[in-house]
Amino acid sequence: MRNFLIRGVAAGAIALLSLTACSQRSEEGTTSAGTTEAAKGFPADSLIGVALPAKTSENWVLAGDLFTDGLKEAGFQSDVQYAGSSTTVADQQSQIQAMVTKGAKVIVIGATDAAQLSTQVEAAKAAGASVIAYDRLIKNTQGVDFYVAYDNFKVGQLQGQALLDGMKAKKPEGPYTIELFSGSSDDNNSAVFFDGAMSVLKPQIDNGTLVVGSGQTDIKQTAIDAWKPENAQRRMDSLLTSTYTSKTLDGVLSPNDTLARAILTSIKGAGKPLPIVTGQDSEVESIKSIMAGEQYSTINKDTRNLVKQTIQMVKDLQAGKQPEINDTKSYDNGVKVVPSYLLEPQIVTKDNAAEAYANDPNLAPLTK
């Protein structure tokens, strides 16, 4: 019996030790390029990973399709993934990890929760991949190389201005009663939109032109968890019962189209006259709504342009060039200022819709 024991242990030990002789452990992960500097470039048919949040907004679905097509056109292999709808963060983490394993050279990340990806981003970095934060800035990590997005502060400003313009057009004289909505608090952009809008609205609130009916002006009060329309609808429902049984609501600041439609649904359900409601993202249903005179405005942040710009960055990285950057100060993710490229958004109302979407095959027909 003792023999058996000894022999067993010996076999294990010998196997272990003899095999240690043939290690091929790499210092920089599995990639042969093995470089953290983008400047050296990489093969033109490399794998590019794109990790996007759950398919809760049309915009992400469209972006995914554009990435798939655009990267293919540019000669890359692509792996475009959406996080699952229930376990978003964990899903995205493992998807990014899988892309690293597969040896992706660039990973484009539209973060689900921008603060919970640092382990994966750093793993990507360690494996020699470049990381581009797409639309949402990834926080608290050195690993992010670039940030590409529409200028979200500007988006907020445009939304605020549109809200004011819309209400004035309807009723020339104030004061106007409004409600404020903001996006999910785990999305870095929510606060930027909100701050942008408030930079326009705050002076008007202070001088009494605008009255926030419920008094809820803090971003924590106005946040809609996970950007979920049902949460927005629920909040609007409660506001209507608590505040607007007798008062008239003139306008609602909504950070995006999905929430705008949820807000409109709620108001319609309560049988109230429709206020001016802003939006963002140019979603099909919202364009229809705008053309029907329900939702007032949306923002055209043409996803095509954003994806195009991102793919351009990937191409530059592949060629070993420094990608084009137009902002090197504004976007601090907590540990570093991320070099960014910002695109200009455009406000769209019923008046300029036909013009704004003339080049969009999906939206153009809706505006006629």
Next chain:
Amino acid sequence: MSRVKELQKSLFGGTTSNARQFGMIFTLVAIVLLFEILTNGLTLNPGNLISLVSQYSYILILAIGMLMVIVAGHIDLSVGSIAAFVGIVVAKVMQDYSLPWFVAILVGLAVGALIGAWQGFWVAYVGVPAFIVTLAGMMLFRGGNQFIGNANTIPVPEGFRVIGAGFLPEIGPDTGYNNPTLLLGLVACVAIVIREWRGRRTRREMGADVAPMWISVIRVAVPLVVVVFATLQFAGGRVGTSFPVSGIILAVLVVIYSFITRNTAGGRHIYAVGGNARAAELSGVKLKRVNFMVMMNMSILAALAGMIFVARSAASGPQDGIGWELDAIAAVFIGGAAVSGGLGTISGSIVGGLVMAVLNNGLQLLGVGSDRVQIIKGLVLLLAVAFDVYNKKQGRFSVIESLMRPFRRDTPAPASPAEAEQERGKSPVAG
């Protein structure tokens, strides 16, 4: 007894629950090999194995607790919310009071224990079904997470991140491998051999049949090969990586809890309560205490899982823990536990959890979208349990036997008619 049957019996004890585990191990191996081929070797590549372990260790830790809850005849739906709640509490105390990370971990475990005591109280002493108590807990602690965190994502300091994203240090001579991982592998090898050796000694002392030597050799050799291979893969990853710290935590818990469930009175009592609560009570088992402990233990493990996830994510967020309970429950059932309680093992649940994990990982490596991944996982869960139900209806399970039947030389000893009668018929009394 045929050789195959003998092997099956000596490997897995021959009961149906164990038989499903046996089946699941084969499924696991098959899935691993399938993906290894489909992904051109990426599945078993060091980097992927390392991330696989660190991605799923917290779910597997939950599965350990969930196994005990389910064996005792309950269910816990609140684990995800508890994990999220503890995660935010820990992140918050480190941020606001700058507690050192190890103190924060103790705080987290204590909060978990408190929550567990709360839930255990309702389940065991008031008698509210665990389904209801934990459904309430699911809402309660999800709300608690949002209340404390204001639905914000709160980062955690570097030191804390070790339990979720940490690796063993690179020490000792340059062997081309991570030395501590090699050492762990060696310990595992020795443990496997000693275990088998002690098992044989015990059987002999009992005066029971000792399995033939060739079976022991197989039982040692197969795991040894797996362990050696795994050790080399884990130790051979990128410099700075090793077998993940969260994986070590998991392994330690698996060893401890397997021992508790199998070899202590407390473990026995959990199975007794789940198998037949009234019979257990009339045998002197303190029903309430067992139920209380099981629920409390689950919450402590949920707290640990939550902290590991937060450590891995470098921050505690409002979406943490969503859907975890379902992953853990699925792992336990795939791993052979009975829905009605009383049956199931820790190792089975771990295998069940690994099946789901490898499936998830493999499909992601193949670039399959999360929508389709969920569909596939749903089907796997359904089929695994349906397979077992079907087998129970057909009598005794035997994948292997059905595969090997053409090669069988000797016929099995006929069971007594009474035995056959019991197996087919529902009533052992009427004959």
Next chain:
Amino acid sequence: MSDAPVLLEMRSITKEFPGVKALSDVNLVVRAGEIHAIAGENGAGKSTLMKVLSGVYPYGSYSGQILYQGSESRFSDIRASENAGIVIIHQELALVPGLSITENIFLGNEPRRGGVIDWKTANRRAAELMAMVGLEEDPDTLIGDIGVGKQQLVEIAKAFAKNVKLLILDEPTAALNEDDSQHLLGLMREFRQRGITSIIISHKLNEIAETADSITILRDGQTIETLDIKADGVDEDRIVRGMVGRELHSRFPDHTPNIGEVFFEVRDWTVRHPIAAERLVSKNASFTVRRGEIVGFAGLMGAGRTELAMSIFGRSYGTYVSGQIIKDGQEIVIKSVSDAIAHGLAYVSEDRKSIGLNLLDDIKTSVVSAKLSKVISHGVIDQVREHRAAEDYRKSLRVKAPSVDDPVTTLSGGNQQKVVLAKWMFTDPDLLILDEPTRGIDVGAKYEIYGIIQRLADQGKGVVVISSELPELIGLCDRIYTVFEGTITGDIARADADPELLLKQMTSVKKAQRS
């Protein structure tokens, strides 16, 4: 009788399970209008045969022929056999407790009009059927609110609602008390007069001898013989001989009691019903047990014997009101089962399967389950000691199982009961309370269990036996207490015990007191 036409003939039925022949060339002939009994030990193949007949094992899964009403029947499932008028009533009743009598009678067979249940017809027919089986209850009463005896009658009414021609009763009186059993057997004789054929499977051989016209005996999956009860002058002993294949000289082993001092005494034990708090299930019960003595408790179903026993055993039933337990001259307080075990008490419950055993366990786990501490060292279960302990009992109690690693579900009723006994013997008790220790167990195993009980007494332990079978109590016990509605009404020494006296004490004494 033997000239009546044959209603059912099962010809050379063979049914195999992988590796085992459960039935081998079994023949059964049942004539129209008779009561035909099937007897055999557990595992003899009775249930399998009935499952073949009722289509549970469909045509094709067995070999042989079933001739029914003159032509061959090939039933694919239970529905097919029911449509042909063959209805089987199982030991475990298939009734829904939350539905009314009417709803249960017509469950799955509801009279309809235009797709909607026609309650008028249903209630009218239910009343007819209930009258037929002699069930006097409001048809709207919930099944859960009536006793087992009446539930059995509902099952039979349900069978009649399906237009039964051949009624099969599997252990119909196992759970019934004497009165209900007699009523049921009377009912069967009534049906015979109406030309309905019945098959009865029963362990109660006296019932068979009294009621049946003919009997088929099975042993080890084979037909041993078919006897005409009257013509062949069949009595219980004759049946037993056929079943076990040998002569059983006595149904009880010889035993010379060696009775010592009183060591266990219960005084004025009063217990409330757990839900109906105004009801006392035990009223000032006092009794004593001597060392080496086997004490019987006789009573009708619901008399409160089990309740008394369980409440003494760690207050496992009802709410304790008052009373003392004195053991070895000292008062002891038992508040939980673990206290009871620590004080040397053991209680073997009447319902092995639902509260006596964890059916998921193997033999060795079951044996040590009530006193795990005996096999634990340093907090760890010593597998060697566990195995040895179980192995010792397997041998000494002659449990028919190849190994103590086998699950208890693979054992027959008698062997399961031995495992339960082993489990409690393992706790080293001074007093064992055995509740219906031989229920549902065949003759051979009963004999062995009696032997075990006697051996326990000879070791100086006190044994309390609760049983509904008076012959068992009279044959086994040194002294018998009678219980009626929670009160102990008599204390009868073995020498004086006869069924008549016991029955009187179990019923009329109390009635006399009441008036």
